[in-house]
Amino acid sequence: MNKLKMAVVGLGHMGRHMIHRLLPQYADTIELVALCDSDEVSMNKEVEAAGISPRLYTDYRQLLGEVELDLVYIAVPPSLHYDVAKIAFEKGIHVFCEKPLANSLTEARSLVELAEQSDLLHAVHFSLPLEPAVLKLQGLLEEHAIGEIQSMELFLEFPQWPRAWQQNPWITSRQQGGYLLEVGIHWIQMIQQLFGPITHVKSEVEFPSDSNQCESRVQAVLRLHNGIDIHLSGTDKREEDERVSLVIHGEEGTIALENWCNLFKSGKDADLQPVPVEDNNSLLPILSQIVKTLHGDSGIFFNFYDGYNAQVVLEALRNPGEGFTDLSPQLMVAKQ
Template identity: 70%
Template sequence: MNTIQKMAVIGLGHMGKHMIHRLLPQFKGQIELSAICDSHEERLRREAAEIADSPRLYTDYRQLLNETELDMVYIAVPPSLHENVAKIAFEKGLHVFCEKPLANSLEEARVMTALAERSGKIHAVHFSLPLDPAVLKMKALLKERAIGAIAGMNLFLEFPQWPRAWQHNAWITSRQQGGYLLEVGIHWIQMIQQVFGPITHVQSQVTFPEDASQCESLVRAVLRLEDGTDIQLSGTDRREGDERVSLVIHGEEGRIALENWRDLQLGGPAEAEMQPVPLDDVSSPLPMLKQFLQCIQGEPGVIFNFHDGYNAQVILEALRHPGEGWVDVRDQLLGYSSAEM
């Protein structure tokens, strides 16, 4: 019989609030919300008042982790704090479910991955896009060769403004730990790695505002897959009209477009030829919290662990900090091996 897992949620921004108000209520009798933490006491008490549980309240995650009996922790603080929280959590023998990106730098991601692997505990990054019904259907269409051999791809990360209207965290516009590459691009980087294989080379040009504290404004980049396929990346915070967050796959016999996360389309090379693809026949294992819980309980589950998070961070940092021309990242990827190296 499965025991109830005691959980703490650290960070009550958009994702932390989603966890306590939307996800955890689906796991009554399986997960107990034992404690929540946010550095803003007013927000902490406001969010606590809106939930049925009576968790312990903290403004200091260190105090929470030292005083509360837990089995697992959900990390939803800004990226620069991920390493600190995870380190203490693993030292306490806890399972760790971390928001993306894994860390705020490649070095931090490397340290966190080593800590996770030594801990013997379940560790996962909250990447859900590869298990979304639209992506699962996209994979099936590609396996069926619905558009023939893949010739190339386009990834659009285009916003009329950044941050978006519903994003209110000050750090989300900072060059240190914000920007749409970090917040949004990481989802697509990780999904591409899962669906299409390793990204081995990156060529990136990034334009920043004059204010040295502010995140990227314009990005033009190419991500090259191990098989030589190129993905042209277009990023901007000055798009005219609605935002576009999409992947378009060009095949020898047609196109597949995953528009704005979940609108899957299939058709010929022209825009007018694209038709929506129904997803009624797709069964998804989401939410990721369900999969994480199953792994903790010793049951089969699909999660993306810190190893996956690190490999996504390799590409993210290559995009955010361009080198001269093509940057070969193969020697940085964990578990990568190639006869050509």
């Protein structure tokens, strides 16, 4: 089996995670042939620390033009996703992109079209639907463990933004940053994967006086295609520890997915109790699913259609209209 030739573009938090933590697990199937980052000094330090020797670039255009590749992992800020992915498709390179898919809905839709025209693999790094706790949650819902769903609550609440480990020049910018874009997009995509399309959004967003800064407070309602409402509460001024959670209220009880991976369930008028979650036969990381697919096997991952439809909701949240905004005309269905 020939190794896949891969490049990583961008060495922020996710790019570093890829070269230090993930790729060493795939040494038999992936060859990291090139890296790109605008900070050459930092890139050299990361390469030395990882003990690797790929070709190094500070210009992704030069990298994509010179290096023979099967796959590129895009981990640059969102404003660059479109250009890197577009060039990759033009060069016949499969694309694995960090979320959000693009920096605007126009760019995201264009990337879906480019991906379809290329007939290449296109994946967005959404892993939440394949997390063991979410798979267990899905199983409980399929068993009607809490009866018919009546409503949900989504909490994106932080004592500060950005979080201490997440410092970079763009994470607080209104254009590319904010917790809706960085964190909320994961939950939007997971909700649409489990429950179907979000078709209507109503939101109120408070921004700091500095027009360059991202959202501070958000109150919103996300309405599913079946009329179920999800009430969203977001803040960067939470007085307690961070809470990133989905609470599902049914006729016969409640299920709560607290802080990404802790699952709880209660019956009607009872207290929430922990639900054991087994981590056997994990489908993660997403990179493993991409490798399987590119080697001709069946893999599970989320493509640019998923990225685009999540971004439809994200942009409606970040740009409130009067009352509910109907998203149905904008949503896309993948071609068979």
